[in-house]
Amino acid sequence: MDPDVVEIASPSTASGSRTWKNTKIRVRNVFRVSSKAFANGAVPMDLEDYAMFQAMLNSQDIPTDVEVVMTPDVVMVPSPPPSRPYKFDNADASSSSRPLVAPEVVSSAQAKFLRDFKRFHTVDDFSDHHYASQSNASKQHAKDWAKRVQSDWKILENDLPETIFVRACESRMDLLRAVIIGAEGTPYHDGLFFFDIKFSDTYPFAPPEVHYHAGGLSINPNLYECGHVCLSLLGTWDGDARESWIPNESTILQLLVSIQALILNQKPYFNEPGYETTEGTQEGEAQSETYSEEVFISSLKTMVYSMRKPLEHFEEFVRSHYFVRAHDIVKSCNAYKDGAPVGWMVQETSKSGSKRFRVDLGCYMKTVVDEFVKLGVKEL
Incomplete structure (x- = not known):
């Protein structure tokens, strides 16, 4: 047996059309990816499959910083970070840190x-x-x-x-x-x-x-x-x-x-080569926060670029997307100007953004707001 392969006896219960047999779990180190989604040929597994496989892993002494890959018929693909799809009913607003979407939107x-x-x-x-x-x-x-x-x-x-x-x-x-x-x-x-x-x-x-x-x-x-x-x-x-x-x-x-x-x-x-070795250190995290501030400013500029020159077949999508999210974006920017760090709405933190970032953000916000107004957004 390969040194990086662990033999796990899986249950023989059938799930859908697939029957689980003894399966080799290949383990290797992964950088900066804390969660993974299982996929059968890149098609997400159903909940029964996932629960069964998770139960198998729970009984194993596997470190939290490794990737577990089932072979041969299951391929691991990274799961995306939490994202906010287009939902407008505000049904779960009480449990969300996102601003409410206005009724007129x-x-x-x-x-x-x-x-x-x-x-x-x-x-x-x-x-x-x-x-x-x-x-x-x-x-x-x-x-x-x-x-x-x-x-x-x-x-x-x-x-x-x-x-x-x-x-x-x-x-x-x-x-x-x-x-x-x-x-x-x-x-x-x-x-x-x-x-x-x-x-x-x-x-x-x-x-x-x-x-x-x-x-x-x-x-x-x-x-x-x-x-x-x-x-x-x-x-x-x-x-x-x-x-x-x-x-x-x-x-x-x-x-x-x-x-x-x-x-x-x-x-x-x-993501910069070699910088991953500083993740978790005081200096590395400080540099990361500064870089994220610069990235957010560039992301705002990307928004303006997209609104001014929308790509073919996505013209109305771009305009509608920013019309719907304009108030959220402005509220986030105002929070950052008040000292909140980038991404604060997802995780509570005692950290604050840099003074330079707050100044740069204030200078560029007018350009962003002007583009939102052109879309017909009101009361920004």
């Missing part, structure tokens, strides 16, 4: 648009796509290639989380566009982050290409101002071989969730 045409906006849908044209001019639109791909791409489409249609939206093009099956909503508790909260994706001719034996619409702004060590995305899954980052693209297992859903969980995370400072 709940009943607005923009809120209705967001409720009806499909997470996955196909479009007719992608003329402004980053990769639109890099291959022949009339090129005929092999049947196996088309079948695999359509399989990815189906997974996205069925299993996208509530904070990721994707558009595919029927006339250009090699192109996708995705937008990820920044998660609460991160310096990216309430922002929209767009990615253009291209399937290569050899997909899935080679990972897709991904371009981030940065607008010339730096918001993360793994997202360059030019749009380059650094991620082991894409082969653009020298990570563990087991984190690389696996042709028969990796999916576009896994890629998007990885970007949300591993890149757009709570402490992006530690």
Whole structure:
């Protein structure tokens, strides 16, 4: 038996169409990822499967800072940070740290648009796509290639989380566009982050290409101002071989969730190579907080950039998103100006933001508010 594999006798109870047998659990260290979601080929397991597997793990002496992977038919993918999907009924407002959504926003045409906006849908044209001019639109791909791409489409249609939206093009099956909503508790909260994706001719034996619409702004060590995305899954980052693209297992859903969980995370400072060794130290955490403040300012600039130049097929989505969330964003900014640290609404803390951050934020808030007013937002 391999030294990093632990044999666990699992129950023989059947769950759905799958019967559990003795299963090897592979254990390895993981940096900066505190939670994982189990997936069967990147499709989330049902609750019975998860509960059964969790019961197996509870009886084992496994450290809390390791990743547990079930093989061969279950693949681990990172779960995204807690995010706030589009829900407007305020039913759980008493238990939430988020500001209440105003009644006029709940009943607005923009809120209705967001409720009806499909997470996955196909479009007719992608003329402004980053990769639109890099291959022949009339090129005929092999049947196996088309079948695999359509399989990815189906997974996205069925299993996208509530904070990721994707558009595919029927006339250009090699192109996708995705937008990820920044998660609460991160310096990216309430922002929209767009990615253009291209399937290569050899997909899935080679990972897709991904371009981030940065607008010339730096918001993360793994997202360059030019749009380059650094991620082991894409082969653009020298990570563990087991984190690389696996042709028969990796999916576009896994890629998007990885970007949300591993890149757009709570402490992006530690994404910089070598900086992870300072996580948990006084100096490292102080540098991380300063970096998150800078990232939040850049995230606000990204919001303005998106509102002024919304990408094709997401124009109304962008306008509606910021119309609905404008009051929350402004209230968060005011809280930060009063000294609250970035992400304070998710976790109580005695820390406070820096004076420089509060000054810079106050200077840029007028630009953000002006854009919200152009959308028709009132009483900011």
